[in-house]
Amino acid sequence: MKELTIFTAILILFSSCETVVPIELAEGNKNIVVESYLEFPDTLDYGFARVKLTESSAFNSSEASNTVSNATIFINDTYALQEDPDSLGYYTSTEPIPYSGEQEFSIEIVADVANKEGRWKATNAHTNIPSIDSVYYTYEPASPPFSDEGYFVKIMLTDPAAEQNFYHLTVLINDTSRFELNPGTKRSLILQDRYVNGMDLDFEVNDIPLKVGDTLEVVLSSITEEVYFYYFNLYTLLTETSGVGAAPPFPLSSNLVSLNDNFSNALGFFQVRSTTQRQVIIEK
Numbered sequence: 001m002k003e004l005t006i007f008t009a010i011l012i013l014f015s016s017c018e019t020v021v022p023i024e025l026a027e028g029n030k031n032i033v034v035e036s037y038l039e040f041p042d043t044l045d046y047g048f049a050r051v052k053l054t055e056s057s058a059f060n061s062s063e064a065s066n067t068v069s070n071a072t073i074f075i076n077d078t079y080a081l082q083e084d085p086d087s088l089g090y091y092t093s094t095e096p097i098p099y100s101g102e103q104e105f106s107i108e109i110v111a112d113v114a115n116k117e118g119r120w121k122a123t124n125a126h127t128n129i130p131s132i133d134s135v136y137y138t139y140e141p142a143s144p145p146f147s148d149e150g151y152f153v154k155i156m157l158t159d160p161a162a163e164q165n166f167y168h169l170t171v172l173i174n175d176t177s178r179f180e181l182n183p184g185t186k187r188s189l190i191l192q193d194r195y196v197n198g199m200d201l202d203f204e205v206n207d208i209p210l211k212v213g214d215t216l217e218v219v220l221s222s223i224t225e226e227v228y229f230y231y232f233n234l235y236t237l238l239t240e241t242s243g244v245g246a247a248p249p250f251p252l253s254s255n256l257v258s259l260n261d262n263f264s265n266a267l268g269f270f271q272v273r274s275t276t277q278r279q280v281i282i283e284k
Helices: 225-240
Strands: 008-015 032-041 046-055 070-075 078-083 087-093 104-113 116-127 132-140 149-156 166-173 188-190 200-204 217-223 267-281
Touching: 032 104, 032 116, 046 104, 087 132, 087 166, 104 267, 116 267, 132 267, 149 217, 166 225, 188 225, 225 267
Parallel strands: 032 267
Antiparallel strands: 008 188, 032 046, 046 087, 070 078, 070 104, 078 087, 104 116, 132 149, 149 200, 166 188, 166 217, 217 267
């Protein structure tokens, strides 16, 4: 059994309900920021899409980014997304999106930003997800000053051999609303199987101890290599460009290509992911 610790992965901590991606642009050079995914849970024979659209803002701005409303969004030129009237700038698919063997999906967005119309398109591939074989927890006594007493959850799975795999693992504690784009109360990490290809994996998923009655949900997603490195670079941007004297932000790569001359490529990413999830309630 290969023991994979949290330190072998890239750890991204979201401390609030939304992930703030710092983007520095010259004043007046507005662009669109896209947070989007098409998800295929392993318990369903179809998927659903979610998109959040905002305007870019200056790197050091303390103001909230403006949302982008009244956009037209399609998956594979067929499946429309509709804006939530109670949460402007958030869009969801209006009908199930079937998976019938396609390995690649596309998204096209038409939206007005700073009184100019822009069109962006992206593609991303679907990859298969291995099942989580087991979820279990153990009680650990306090180990001052490193940790308090409590329960720690581990998952077991077998990484598929003879192929390169990339994963996004999301852990939610006492929060079942995982279909938000950026759920709070979660830890999110990415990992690849470069050194564990084809191995049985057994690793801990919570870095804070749980107590009796707590609920922990694990969502394991299979992602493409380009999504993995987008998250990797986002983590680097958030950690290396904060604080006094920090280096200026660098541009993140994006797969959202501009289709007209009004804007450059969008900021953000469109990802397709297949997911499996397990939930455990801590009992005595």
